Amino acid sequence: MKRLLLTQPFPDATIDAARARFDVTTRDAGPLSVQDAAAALQDFDAIMCTLGDGFSDMAFATPDLRCRMLANFGVGYNHIDVRAAKVAGVTVSNTPGAVTDSTADIALTLMLMAARRAGEGERLVRSGEWTGWTPTQLLGMHLTGKRLGIVGMGRIGQAIARRAHFGFDMKVIYFNRSEKEVDFPARQVPDLGALMNQSDVVVVAVPGGGDNVQLIDADALAQLNDGAVFVNIARGDVVDEASLIAALKSGRITAGLDVYENEPQVPQELLDLENAVLLPHLGTAALEVREAMGQMAVDNLMAWDDGHRPPNAL
Numbered sequence: 151m152k153r154l155l156l157t158q159p160f161p162d163a164t165i166d167a168a169r170a171r172f173d174v175t176t177r178d179a180g181p182l183s184v185q186d187a188a189a190a191l192q193d194f195d196a197i198m199c200t201l202g203d204g205f206s207d208m209a210f211a212t213p214d215l216r217c218r219m220l221a222n223f224g225v226g227y228n229h230i231d232v233r234a235a236k237v238a239g240v241t242v243s244n245t246p247g248a249v250t251d252s253t254a255d256i257a258l259t260l261m262l263m264a265a266r267r268a269g270e271g272e273r274l275v276r277s278g279e280w281t282g283w284t285p286t287q288l289l290g291m292h293l294t295g296k297r298l299g300i301v302g303m304g305r306i307g308q309a310i311a312r313r314a315h316f317g318f319d320m321k322v323i324y325f326n327r328s329e330k331e332v333d334f335p336a337r338q339v340p341d342l343g344a345l346m347n348q349s350d351v352v353v354v355a356v357p358g359g360g361d362n363v364q365l366i367d368a369d370a371l372a373q374l375n376d377g378a379v380f381v382n383i384a385r386g387d388v389v390d391e392a393s394l395i396a397a398l399k400s401g402r403i404t405a406g407l408d409v410y411e412n413e414p415q416v417p418q419e420l421l422d423l424e425n426a427v428l429l430p431h432l433g434t435a436a437l438e439v440r441e442a443m444g445q446m447a448v449d450n451l452m453a454w455d456d457g458h459r460p461p462n463a464l
Contacts (some may be wrong), residue, residue, distance in 0.1 A: 164444025177451035188212040200224030207234040221447040228359030234463030243460040248442040253433040254309035260406025265291040269427040282424035300324040346373035358385025368393035386410040
């Protein structure tokens, strides 16, 4: 029976499914450091890891690796140097599909909260300072009929766009490397600046890492129109956080964020801004979704154990 490390606390159903096939070691600590990841690669045949675990190129540079399979719990894998893993002979998989709808739901949550100033309103009530309804209290943006710009029209981007179109009659444009065939009206725009400039609401839904690091920089944010809503449910490193804070401080835009550049650290400047809705990476935080992700990760591990290519190998 092969030795499997579960790097962080996972749902009970995931642990039980893994134990049915593997000799499982669990951890209750935080994410693996690069040094911890390197040690784990030497000690275990396979590892189920997730966001924050330090599987950088330095981790894979460790000699005499025992590990031959990394089953990532999640669709995003910018915490894993996949190229270095392949060079070291380690197969890497992820869990696409299982997270699509839940992440799209969080995007709509943030769109509504930011546009309708729900975070400010909730804080006002909790503070005890609310004095009652008035015609001009916390006036925000009406989403229905507005133009939505999607950065990254993959599974999640399309799910967001579909909800926005059919639920709010929003007009959808998108910036993507290739044109997509979808079951609703959507227009591809030629460059990121054009999308930012033509949108009332922008949602970022691209993978993290690689060429997408700080894709949304100061120049891109400057293209947003006054009153625009900016939402990031992708990865924190996709956005230049300092430039976003500067744009928010100007009062021109509003933001809804579920991810941050250096999670779990969130800059105090961002915490102090009333025009930013901040969630603690809730994109897939529903038990049935996390259990589905775990089963997909275990399925990848079992396929590898049987000598087959995992169905979601990268």
